Amino acid sequence: MTRRRKASIIFACLLCVGSTISAVGQNGLDRNDDARRPENYRSQNFLIHTDLARDDAEALLQKMETMLKIISRYWGAPNRKTIECYVVDNLNYWPAGSLSPNVRATVSQGGITIAQGSRRGNQLNMNAIVYASNSYGTPQHEAVHAYCYQTFGVTGPTWYAEGMAELGNYWVEDDTTVTAPDYVIRHLKRSPRKSLEEITDYRQRTGDGWQNYTWRWALCHFLVNNRNYYDRFRPMGVGFLTGRPSTFARSYASRMKELKFEFEFFVDHLDRGFDIDRCVWNWKARYREQKGTRPVVARIRADKGWQPGGLKVVKGQDYHYTAEGTWRTSKDSEEAFADGGPTGNGKLIGILFNDYELSAPIELGTDGTFTATGDGQLLLRCSDAWNRLSDNKGTISVEFMSAKDD
Ligand SMILES: [Zn+2]
Known part of the structure:
Protein backbone atom coordinates (compact mmCIF):
# COMPACT_ATOMS: atom_id res chain seq x y z
CA MET A 1 0.00 0.00 0.00
CA ASP A 277 38.29 45.35 7.16
CA ARG A 278 40.79 48.11 7.99
CA CYS A 279 39.65 48.25 11.58
CA VAL A 280 39.33 44.56 12.37
CA TRP A 281 40.76 43.66 15.80
CA ASN A 282 43.82 41.44 15.92
CA TRP A 283 43.01 39.06 18.80
CA LYS A 284 46.00 36.82 18.13
CA ALA A 285 48.69 39.46 18.57
CA ARG A 286 51.31 38.89 21.25
CA TYR A 287 52.24 41.45 23.86
CA ARG A 288 55.13 41.41 26.31
CA GLU A 289 56.51 43.58 29.06
CA GLN A 290 59.73 45.27 28.01
CA LYS A 291 62.61 44.04 30.14
CA GLY A 292 66.38 44.05 29.63
CA THR A 293 67.97 45.59 26.56
CA ARG A 294 65.71 44.23 23.82
CA PRO A 295 63.12 46.90 22.88
CA VAL A 296 59.55 46.06 21.89
CA VAL A 297 59.20 46.92 18.20
CA ALA A 298 56.04 47.52 16.22
CA ARG A 299 55.35 48.43 12.62
CA ILE A 300 52.23 50.54 12.22
CA ARG A 301 50.45 51.24 8.95
CA ALA A 302 48.80 54.58 8.28
CA ASP A 303 45.82 53.00 6.49
CA LYS A 304 44.51 50.83 9.35
CA GLY A 305 42.79 51.31 12.69
CA TRP A 306 44.23 50.24 16.05
CA GLN A 307 47.12 47.82 15.53
CA PRO A 308 49.03 45.79 18.12
CA GLY A 309 51.99 47.70 19.58
CA GLY A 310 53.36 44.51 21.17
CA LEU A 311 53.96 46.24 24.49
CA LYS A 312 52.27 45.15 27.71
CA VAL A 313 52.32 48.14 30.03
CA VAL A 314 52.16 48.37 33.82
CA LYS A 315 50.30 51.18 35.54
CA GLY A 316 52.56 54.05 36.57
CA GLN A 317 55.56 52.85 34.57
CA ASP A 318 57.25 55.27 32.15
CA TYR A 319 58.12 54.15 28.62
CA HIS A 320 60.46 55.77 26.10
CA TYR A 321 59.53 55.52 22.46
CA THR A 322 61.24 56.36 19.18
CA ALA A 323 59.47 56.22 15.82
CA GLU A 324 61.14 56.03 12.43
CA GLY A 325 59.73 56.54 8.98
CA THR A 326 57.07 58.71 7.37
CA TRP A 327 53.47 58.37 6.29
CA ARG A 328 50.66 60.49 4.93
CA THR A 329 46.94 60.78 5.52
CA SER A 330 45.72 61.63 2.03
CA LYS A 331 46.92 61.45 -1.54
CA ASP A 332 47.93 65.11 -1.67
CA SER A 333 49.15 65.63 1.88
CA GLU A 334 52.86 65.88 2.64
CA GLU A 335 54.84 62.97 4.03
CA ALA A 336 54.86 63.38 7.80
CA PHE A 337 56.92 61.96 10.64
CA ALA A 338 55.11 60.35 13.58
CA ASP A 339 54.51 63.74 15.19
CA GLY A 340 52.06 64.51 12.41
CA GLY A 341 51.55 67.20 9.82
CA PRO A 342 50.42 70.81 10.28
CA THR A 343 46.74 69.74 10.28
CA GLY A 344 47.23 67.55 13.33
CA ASN A 345 46.55 64.45 11.24
CA GLY A 346 49.24 61.83 10.98
CA LYS A 347 50.33 61.82 14.60
CA LEU A 348 51.21 58.50 16.17
CA ILE A 349 48.69 57.80 18.95
CA GLY A 350 48.15 54.89 21.31
CA ILE A 351 45.42 53.32 23.42
CA LEU A 352 45.37 50.73 26.20
CA PHE A 353 43.19 47.63 26.00
CA ASN A 354 42.38 45.83 29.23
CA ASP A 355 39.56 43.33 29.76
CA TYR A 356 37.58 44.55 26.72
CA GLU A 357 37.82 48.19 27.80
CA LEU A 358 39.80 50.92 26.08
CA SER A 359 41.60 53.81 27.80
CA ALA A 360 41.51 57.37 26.51
CA PRO A 361 43.85 57.80 23.52
CA ILE A 362 47.50 58.56 24.35
CA GLU A 363 49.27 61.22 22.27
CA LEU A 364 52.65 60.00 21.13
CA GLY A 365 54.83 61.30 18.30
CA THR A 366 58.35 60.82 16.94
CA ASP A 367 60.04 60.33 20.29
CA GLY A 368 59.37 60.92 23.96
CA THR A 369 58.14 59.25 27.13
CA PHE A 370 54.67 58.36 28.30
CA THR A 371 53.39 57.09 31.64
CA ALA A 372 50.96 54.16 31.56
CA THR A 373 47.66 55.25 33.12
CA GLY A 374 46.71 51.62 33.70
CA ASP A 375 47.74 48.04 33.01
CA GLY A 376 47.03 46.81 29.52
CA GLN A 377 48.05 46.09 25.96
CA LEU A 378 49.23 49.05 23.92
CA LEU A 379 47.71 49.53 20.48
CA LEU A 380 48.78 52.18 18.01
CA ARG A 381 47.52 54.02 14.96
CA CYS A 382 48.01 57.05 12.77
CA SER A 383 45.50 59.70 13.82
CA ASP A 384 43.02 60.42 11.02
CA ALA A 385 39.24 60.39 10.51
CA TRP A 386 38.04 56.80 10.93
CA ASN A 387 36.16 56.84 7.63
CA ARG A 388 39.13 58.23 5.68
CA LEU A 389 41.85 55.64 6.19
CA SER A 390 41.79 54.19 2.67
CA ASP A 391 43.88 56.96 1.07
CA ASN A 392 46.59 56.80 3.75
CA LYS A 393 50.04 55.53 2.86
CA GLY A 394 53.16 54.51 4.69
CA THR A 395 54.39 52.54 7.68
CA ILE A 396 56.20 53.72 10.76
CA SER A 397 58.43 51.61 12.94
CA VAL A 398 58.32 52.26 16.71
CA GLU A 399 60.55 51.03 19.54
CA PHE A 400 59.61 50.99 23.21
CA MET A 401 61.90 50.75 26.25
CA SER A 402 60.87 50.84 29.88
CA ALA A 403 62.37 53.85 31.61
CA LYS A 404 64.74 52.78 34.37
CA ASP A 405 64.22 54.17 37.85
CA ASP A 406 67.21 56.16 39.03
ZN1 LIG B 1 11.48 43.33 5.20
Missing part, protein backbone atom coordinates in the same frame (compact mmCIF):
# COMPACT_ATOMS: atom_id res chain seq x y z
CA THR A 2 1.34 3.36 -0.86
CA ARG A 3 0.57 6.40 1.10
CA ARG A 4 0.71 9.69 -0.72
CA ARG A 5 2.72 12.19 1.23
CA LYS A 6 0.73 15.37 1.41
CA ALA A 7 2.36 18.57 0.34
CA SER A 8 2.41 21.12 3.08
CA ILE A 9 0.89 24.39 2.03
CA ILE A 10 2.89 27.42 2.89
CA PHE A 11 1.48 30.88 3.07
CA ALA A 12 3.76 33.57 4.31
CA CYS A 13 3.92 37.27 4.15
CA LEU A 14 6.48 39.72 5.33
CA LEU A 15 4.97 43.08 5.92
CA CYS A 16 7.65 45.70 6.07
CA VAL A 17 5.37 48.67 6.61
CA GLY A 18 7.16 51.19 8.71
CA SER A 19 10.47 49.71 7.70
CA THR A 20 11.11 52.86 5.79
CA ILE A 21 10.77 56.39 7.02
CA SER A 22 7.30 57.55 6.08
CA ALA A 23 7.34 57.44 2.33
CA VAL A 24 4.17 59.48 2.07
CA GLY A 25 4.96 62.76 0.43
CA GLN A 26 8.04 61.30 -1.20
CA ASN A 27 6.13 60.16 -4.22
CA GLY A 28 5.75 63.52 -5.89
CA LEU A 29 1.96 63.26 -5.88
CA ASP A 30 1.56 66.76 -7.26
CA ARG A 31 4.07 66.31 -10.01
CA ASN A 32 3.09 67.88 -13.30
CA ASP A 33 4.28 65.27 -15.76
CA ASP A 34 1.81 63.46 -17.94
CA ALA A 35 -0.34 60.88 -16.30
CA ARG A 36 1.17 57.44 -16.68
CA ARG A 37 -0.21 53.97 -16.49
CA PRO A 38 1.74 51.14 -14.94
CA GLU A 39 3.77 49.24 -17.53
CA ASN A 40 5.64 45.94 -17.45
CA TYR A 41 9.42 45.69 -17.60
CA ARG A 42 11.53 42.55 -17.64
CA SER A 43 15.11 41.63 -16.96
CA GLN A 44 16.79 38.27 -16.54
CA ASN A 45 15.36 37.61 -13.07
CA PHE A 46 12.63 40.20 -12.57
CA LEU A 47 9.24 41.16 -13.90
CA ILE A 48 8.28 44.62 -12.71
CA HIS A 49 4.93 46.36 -12.99
CA THR A 50 5.51 50.01 -12.32
CA ASP A 51 4.39 53.55 -13.06
CA LEU A 52 8.02 54.72 -13.13
CA ALA A 53 9.23 56.31 -16.35
CA ARG A 54 11.00 53.87 -18.64
CA ASP A 55 14.53 55.08 -17.83
CA ASP A 56 13.89 54.89 -14.10
CA ALA A 57 12.33 51.44 -14.42
CA GLU A 58 15.32 50.17 -16.41
CA ALA A 59 17.73 51.64 -13.87
CA LEU A 60 15.81 49.99 -11.04
CA LEU A 61 15.91 46.62 -12.82
CA GLN A 62 19.65 46.93 -13.16
CA LYS A 63 20.05 47.69 -9.44
CA MET A 64 17.85 44.72 -8.57
CA GLU A 65 19.86 42.39 -10.81
CA THR A 66 23.11 43.52 -9.18
CA MET A 67 21.63 43.03 -5.72
CA LEU A 68 20.35 39.56 -6.65
CA LYS A 69 23.74 38.55 -8.04
CA ILE A 70 25.43 39.53 -4.77
CA ILE A 71 22.96 37.86 -2.40
CA SER A 72 22.53 34.65 -4.40
CA ARG A 73 26.30 34.28 -4.58
CA TYR A 74 26.55 34.93 -0.84
CA TRP A 75 23.98 32.24 -0.04
CA GLY A 76 25.33 29.91 -2.70
CA ALA A 77 21.94 29.36 -4.35
CA PRO A 78 21.19 30.79 -7.80
CA ASN A 79 17.79 32.35 -8.37
CA ARG A 80 15.67 29.93 -10.40
CA LYS A 81 12.41 31.76 -10.82
CA THR A 82 11.31 35.15 -12.00
CA ILE A 83 10.64 37.52 -9.12
CA GLU A 84 7.51 39.55 -9.75
CA CYS A 85 7.31 43.04 -8.28
CA TYR A 86 4.79 45.84 -8.19
CA VAL A 87 6.72 49.06 -7.69
CA VAL A 88 4.60 52.10 -6.97
CA ASP A 89 6.04 55.54 -7.48
CA ASN A 90 2.76 57.46 -7.55
CA LEU A 91 -0.44 55.74 -6.43
CA ASN A 92 -2.53 58.17 -8.48
CA TYR A 93 -1.30 56.48 -11.63
CA TRP A 94 -2.70 53.10 -10.59
CA PRO A 95 -6.28 52.60 -11.84
CA ALA A 96 -8.98 51.53 -9.40
CA GLY A 97 -8.88 47.76 -9.01
CA SER A 98 -5.26 47.40 -10.08
CA LEU A 99 -4.14 46.99 -6.48
CA SER A 100 -6.14 45.73 -3.51
CA PRO A 101 -7.03 48.27 -0.80
CA ASN A 102 -4.59 46.56 1.60
CA VAL A 103 -1.76 46.74 -0.88
CA ARG A 104 -2.58 50.39 -1.60
CA ALA A 105 -2.34 51.21 2.09
CA THR A 106 0.90 49.25 2.44
CA VAL A 107 2.82 50.66 -0.49
CA SER A 108 2.23 54.21 0.65
CA GLN A 109 4.46 53.42 3.63
CA GLY A 110 6.79 50.60 2.72
CA GLY A 111 6.43 47.21 1.18
CA ILE A 112 5.14 43.70 1.52
CA THR A 113 6.17 40.36 0.10
CA ILE A 114 3.45 37.76 -0.17
CA ALA A 115 4.51 34.19 -0.72
CA GLN A 116 2.45 31.08 -1.25
CA GLY A 117 3.18 27.59 -2.33
CA SER A 118 3.91 24.14 -1.07
CA ARG A 119 6.70 21.88 0.00
CA ARG A 120 6.71 18.15 -0.72
CA GLY A 121 9.82 16.55 0.68
CA ASN A 122 12.67 18.40 -0.92
CA GLN A 123 10.43 19.84 -3.61
CA LEU A 124 9.72 23.46 -2.92
CA ASN A 125 7.20 25.26 -5.06
CA MET A 126 6.86 28.82 -3.86
CA ASN A 127 5.81 32.01 -5.55
CA ALA A 128 6.48 35.34 -3.94
CA ILE A 129 5.17 38.68 -5.13
CA VAL A 130 6.61 41.99 -4.02
CA TYR A 131 4.55 45.14 -3.55
CA ALA A 132 6.74 48.10 -2.76
CA SER A 133 6.90 51.84 -2.74
CA ASN A 134 9.75 53.18 -4.82
CA SER A 135 11.36 54.86 -1.81
CA TYR A 136 14.39 54.08 0.33
CA GLY A 137 15.32 51.02 -1.69
CA THR A 138 12.14 49.20 -0.63
CA PRO A 139 11.94 47.24 -3.92
CA GLN A 140 15.45 45.84 -3.38
CA HIS A 141 14.68 45.12 0.28
CA GLU A 142 11.49 43.23 -0.54
CA ALA A 143 13.15 41.41 -3.43
CA VAL A 144 15.61 39.86 -0.96
CA HIS A 145 12.62 38.42 0.93
CA ALA A 146 11.07 37.19 -2.33
CA TYR A 147 14.32 35.49 -3.37
CA CYS A 148 14.54 33.76 0.04
CA TYR A 149 10.92 32.54 -0.12
CA GLN A 150 11.22 31.22 -3.68
CA THR A 151 14.63 29.64 -3.08
CA PHE A 152 14.39 28.38 0.52
CA GLY A 153 10.73 28.67 1.50
CA VAL A 154 11.61 30.82 4.51
CA THR A 155 13.47 34.04 5.31
CA GLY A 156 14.89 33.25 8.73
CA PRO A 157 14.30 34.94 12.09
CA THR A 158 13.19 38.58 11.90
CA TRP A 159 16.52 40.16 12.82
CA TYR A 160 18.27 38.10 10.15
CA ALA A 161 15.59 38.39 7.45
CA GLU A 162 15.29 42.16 7.82
CA GLY A 163 18.98 42.80 8.45
CA MET A 164 19.97 40.89 5.33
CA ALA A 165 17.20 42.56 3.29
CA GLU A 166 18.51 45.98 4.33
CA LEU A 167 22.04 44.81 3.62
CA GLY A 168 20.94 43.66 0.14
CA ASN A 169 19.54 47.13 -0.34
CA TYR A 170 22.93 48.84 0.29
CA TRP A 171 25.39 46.06 -0.53
CA VAL A 172 28.34 46.90 -2.80
CA GLU A 173 30.25 43.79 -3.77
CA ASP A 174 33.82 43.44 -2.48
CA ASP A 175 33.41 46.63 -0.51
CA THR A 176 33.60 46.36 3.28
CA THR A 177 32.91 50.06 3.87
CA VAL A 178 29.66 51.46 5.23
CA THR A 179 27.37 52.46 2.35
CA ALA A 180 24.10 52.88 4.27
CA PRO A 181 22.25 56.18 3.81
CA ASP A 182 22.77 59.07 6.22
CA TYR A 183 19.47 58.68 8.09
CA VAL A 184 20.46 55.13 9.06
CA ILE A 185 23.90 56.21 10.28
CA ARG A 186 22.49 59.22 12.11
CA HIS A 187 19.94 57.08 13.92
CA LEU A 188 22.52 54.50 14.99
CA LYS A 189 24.86 57.18 16.30
CA ARG A 190 22.22 59.12 18.21
CA SER A 191 19.84 56.54 19.61
CA PRO A 192 20.44 54.52 22.78
CA ARG A 193 22.69 51.54 22.14
CA LYS A 194 20.91 48.24 21.51
CA SER A 195 22.54 45.14 22.91
CA LEU A 196 23.23 42.07 20.77
CA GLU A 197 20.55 40.23 22.77
CA GLU A 198 17.99 42.90 21.96
CA ILE A 199 18.89 43.01 18.26
CA THR A 200 18.69 39.22 17.86
CA ASP A 201 15.68 38.64 20.14
CA TYR A 202 13.64 35.99 18.32
CA ARG A 203 10.29 37.40 19.55
CA GLN A 204 10.59 40.43 17.30
CA ARG A 205 8.14 40.91 14.46
CA THR A 206 8.74 42.40 11.08
CA GLY A 207 7.37 45.88 10.34
CA ASP A 208 8.13 47.18 13.83
CA GLY A 209 9.57 50.50 12.72
CA TRP A 210 12.51 51.55 10.58
CA GLN A 211 14.57 52.32 13.67
CA ASN A 212 14.81 48.63 14.54
CA TYR A 213 15.81 47.87 10.97
CA THR A 214 18.87 50.09 11.29
CA TRP A 215 20.21 47.91 14.15
CA ARG A 216 19.53 44.71 12.22
CA TRP A 217 21.37 46.14 9.23
CA ALA A 218 24.30 47.22 11.43
CA LEU A 219 24.72 43.73 12.90
CA CYS A 220 24.40 41.95 9.55
CA HIS A 221 26.79 44.38 7.83
CA PHE A 222 29.26 43.86 10.65
CA LEU A 223 29.02 40.06 10.60
CA VAL A 224 29.16 39.75 6.81
CA ASN A 225 32.30 41.89 6.60
CA ASN A 226 34.37 41.24 9.73
CA ARG A 227 36.87 38.45 9.09
CA ASN A 228 36.85 37.48 12.77
CA TYR A 229 33.17 36.48 12.55
CA TYR A 230 32.04 35.95 8.95
CA ASP A 231 33.15 32.33 8.87
CA ARG A 232 30.43 31.47 11.37
CA PHE A 233 27.84 33.94 10.11
CA ARG A 234 27.33 32.43 6.70
CA PRO A 235 26.69 28.83 7.87
CA MET A 236 24.44 30.15 10.63
CA GLY A 237 22.39 32.08 8.06
CA VAL A 238 22.27 29.18 5.63
CA GLY A 239 21.11 27.09 8.59
CA PHE A 240 18.24 29.53 9.20
CA LEU A 241 17.19 29.23 5.56
CA THR A 242 17.57 25.48 5.15
CA GLY A 243 15.99 24.38 8.40
CA ARG A 244 19.16 23.37 10.20
CA PRO A 245 18.76 24.62 13.74
CA SER A 246 21.12 27.39 14.73
CA THR A 247 21.01 30.48 16.87
CA PHE A 248 23.13 33.58 17.14
CA ALA A 249 24.02 32.91 20.77
CA ARG A 250 25.08 29.33 20.06
CA SER A 251 27.05 30.16 16.92
CA TYR A 252 29.18 32.72 18.72
CA ALA A 253 29.16 31.29 22.24
CA SER A 254 32.94 31.02 22.44
CA ARG A 255 33.58 34.45 20.90
CA MET A 256 30.80 36.59 22.34
CA LYS A 257 33.02 38.94 24.36
CA GLU A 258 35.20 39.70 21.36
CA LEU A 259 32.19 40.09 19.10
CA LYS A 260 30.44 42.45 21.53
CA PHE A 261 33.57 44.56 21.89
CA GLU A 262 34.12 44.85 18.15
CA PHE A 263 30.44 45.47 17.36
CA GLU A 264 30.28 48.30 19.89
CA PHE A 265 33.50 49.70 18.47
CA PHE A 266 31.90 49.56 15.01
CA VAL A 267 28.80 51.44 16.16
CA ASP A 268 30.96 54.01 18.02
CA HIS A 269 32.94 54.79 14.88
CA LEU A 270 30.21 54.27 12.32
CA ASP A 271 30.21 56.66 9.41
CA ARG A 272 29.83 56.55 5.65
CA GLY A 273 33.12 55.06 4.45
CA PHE A 274 34.06 53.35 7.73
CA ASP A 275 35.88 50.21 6.61
CA ILE A 276 35.43 47.16 8.82
